[in-house]
Amino acid sequence: MTLTLNQASAAAPDDPKRLLLQPLDLTLDAGSITLLIGQTGSGKSTLLQLLAGLRAPAAGEVRLDGESLWRKGRVERRLLLPLGLVFQFPEQQLFARTIRHEFAYSLRPFRLSPGEEEQRIREARNVWDGRSVFAPELSPFTLSGGQRRRLALATTAAADPAWLLMDEPTAGLEAAGVLELLAAIRERREAGAGTVIATHDLDTFLPLADRVLVLQDGQVAADLPPRELCAQPDLLLQTRVGLPSCTAVSAAFSRHGLTLPPDRLTAEEMAEAIAAALEAAPAWDADGMQMSPAVPVPAPNERYRGNSDAPSSRTGTGGDEETRQLTENPRQDHTGRGISPSADNRIRPSALLTSQEEIAGAGSRNLTSSGTWLQRLDPRSKWLLYVLLVAGGLLQEGWTGLTIALIPVLLGILTLPRSGLRSLLKFMKPLGIFFALSIGLAGLTLTTDGGWPSFGFSAEQAGTTTLRLYRLLIITLASLWFAVSTPYGRMTEGLNWALGHLRNMKLPVDSFALAVSLIFRFIPMILSEWERFSLIVRARGKAPLRPGTVRFRDIPALVVPLLLSLFQRAENMTTAMEMKGLSGKSLQSARPSLLSWKRIDTMLALLGVGWLAVLIALR
């Protein structure tokens, strides 16, 4: 099966005008192994999601064997089945009671017979469970982190997709696991199945790959076979990928006067090349690693001399330091002469800095960072408004009063930037389902008149619950508005100011401020984690859904990993705070003041107080 992109681009979910991936033409042939490399934020994961049919192209088409994936905003199940996506940290997707259920969930969309299912599980275990730890009735949560990762890989591999799309598969995988992974990928190639791997781990995957796409700022900067790529260290540095070991070692030898080809991808190939070069250089003094003066200094690429400690590309972070050395320091060859980079080859630090700032900017973007007038409001007026809105809702006992209390909350939500609105809507959908279920259950009645149990529905009972949930909805919406529109630091600062006066009364104000601000800090985190796990569930469940939606039956597969991830984050946060000795008190003095009360804050505060007075009068 051939995967093709025809002028396909990808846009940011919160801003359709911002392209994360520029229009791209690409054909990936069956049985090929393609690497996606590029610095962090260059668009590798986005491209994988586009290829996997999880993200609709902003323009252009994604085709599988010539057939367009997307029709009427969905991808049909039969087209999703051949596409298997393994996300970063796949162990986080596990949710089921037993390992058997975990496999069953991944295989369910394929509607296999029990015999076929068993066969697939057995085959996957043969590859991924060398130490036979995947006992079918065992809980996946009793496995170690590395074993969980293998299990997650095994569940995707069991589906035997025609295209396996992997995001950083070796991160956190032990050496034996990496070898198993490579063997599995090789086997897939022999069977005619295609693999695309987004990775920073060049040393592991370059020897295996047929083709490498280098991404930079959402564009393909190069599309080359691995050996040709290694022969172009300039390209690897300019795109800030870093040098693979083969290129770095060749550069190091070159510094000592021994010419080695830069494209010997494996240790064996490199050893052979070294042996051959030594044989061809009789004047080489192997003990001192010095070139005898009788042999001329080879200069395959002067820019790489002197770079004896070029870091490996494994972490993908070597590029900056190398680039700094290459651009700022004249090279010293073995004779001590300085070698300047040629003007045309020189990498401009200013260009690198610009792109670094862009990436830093993109990286720091989150659900709360819209920079609108709403965010710039004084946090004290936001706190005051929030308290007034919530109090207004809590005070009401009837439908009319609650509806009036809802109006300013809805108006507040309408002032949110579009990204905030989208996130909020996603959160509200499952909440709506929860409310509907609660109302349905609350209205259920059971009578045993005449000896037989009979179920009924009481509108009165359901009405009482609906009224309570209506109030809860208003408070939830007000909290979401506040959390999404107020950066964490401002929120804490405003709260500390407001509670500062109570501190003199010896009340536990600091701990309270810390607890409340942490709760609010968690709301955007929940929203982004929800987005992440819903994407994973859609990839596993292979339901023909519109982007951003999840089937009801997939809720456990979404909620269990989501909660586990949030607990983990909460634990990490607590540990980090303990290590820093952070308490409410230190938080109080941790930041310079972000407070700046303006006229608009006064107006908003007055409006809020006036509105509360109206609501009290209505009561």
Ligand SMILES: Nc1ncnc2c1ncn2[C@@H]1O[C@H](COP(=O)(O)OP(=O)(O)OP(=O)(O)O)[C@@H](O)[C@H]1O
């Ligand atoms: N949900 C999103 N909303 C808005 N922007 C996003 C979203 N997801 C990714 N981006 C942006 O798209 C760009 C590409 O991100 P992507 O995750 O594809 O990069 P990557 O090359 O896979 O990075 P890494 O190596 O760190 O995984 C980044 O600038 C990122 O900030």
